[in-house]
Amino acid sequence: RQERQGKRNKGFVQRRVDLKGRVTEVYSQLLAHLRWSFVALEQIWLNSSLLSETGDIFFLEFAEIRRLIEGIDTDLVEQLAEIIKLRRSQLAEHAQINPVPMLVYGNTPPALPLRIAPLSPDHTLQGIAASPGQAVGRVRVLRNLQSIPEIDKEIILVVPYTDSGWAPLLVRAGGLISEAGGRLSHGAILAREYGIPAIMDVRNATWILQDGQKVRIDGTRGIVEISNDLRPE
Structure with a gap:
């Protein structure tokens, strides 16, 4: 029952x-x-x-x-x-106004490492650093919520935007890349709550990145790294 x-x-x-x-x-x-x-x-x-x-x-x-x-x-x-x-x-x-602080109220975000290994990618995408941390995983491009695949911590979600409808997916993903949004967008706030790295405002990300492609995202600096040895399966 x-x-x-x-x-x-x-x-x-x-x-x-x-x-x-x-x-x-x-x-x-x-x-x-x-x-x-x-x-x-x-x-x-x-x-x-x-x-x-x-x-x-x-x-x-x-x-x-x-x-x-x-x-x-x-x-x-x-x-x-x-x-x-x-x-x-x-x-x-x-545009010259000081950016919104990472923390307004709530839990203090993870402390940044004293030294961050330099990226040496064959190709990088730049966006807005929205949730700190690094993650390596396979890209899953979702342009809408009509067909939702299996998602786990090995998946880096790549979406056109985020709103409340995406919340059940973000909690299961290992990281987030969004074409639109900033530090106060819904997806960025959820990513910080869930403790996963997120990069917003990565233009044309859903078209540049491909399903299965392996990437490393740095949510502290807003960088997506794609290397030749990280090609789609």
Whole structure:
């Protein structure tokens, strides 16, 4: 009876995880379509000289974009260049702010070794150091939660992003590499709680790295090492 109950509970949890993954996937698709619409709109405005530089549209608020589309706010059009210039300068200033400390409250992270062996890779990827520690393992690329393979501490998960739906996978993995996110992203926080190394903001990681490829990750310095003798099986 307990075994049947355990199976039912496991099935319920799995269905909830699948649902969470599906909701996240649809939400991400909607955001992607919204971004594509903004990019297409920006190209029209670049061609008409309303905007002067690629990326300008992302320094405007949604209400401002709507007013520009309606074409009834001449004052906004006249001030547009200054508004974008100001917000670009604010972004540059914010980039100089001291980074968030590794520990705000909770358990003190593991002390860094006095000497870290230098990396001598044939190829490296650089990202944001999000959870300290080193790990060597086989890459498992997951672009969504629709088909989840067996995962253990020998697996280094490579994902496009992380949210709460990925938590059951991270607790079983030996390390994490994510294309998006920073030190305060959901995956980075979980990795620190679980005590596994994590590197965020590794661009195109899910396309550069391959299933079965052996890598060493350094979550202290944000480095992924790939060597010729660590090729896919």
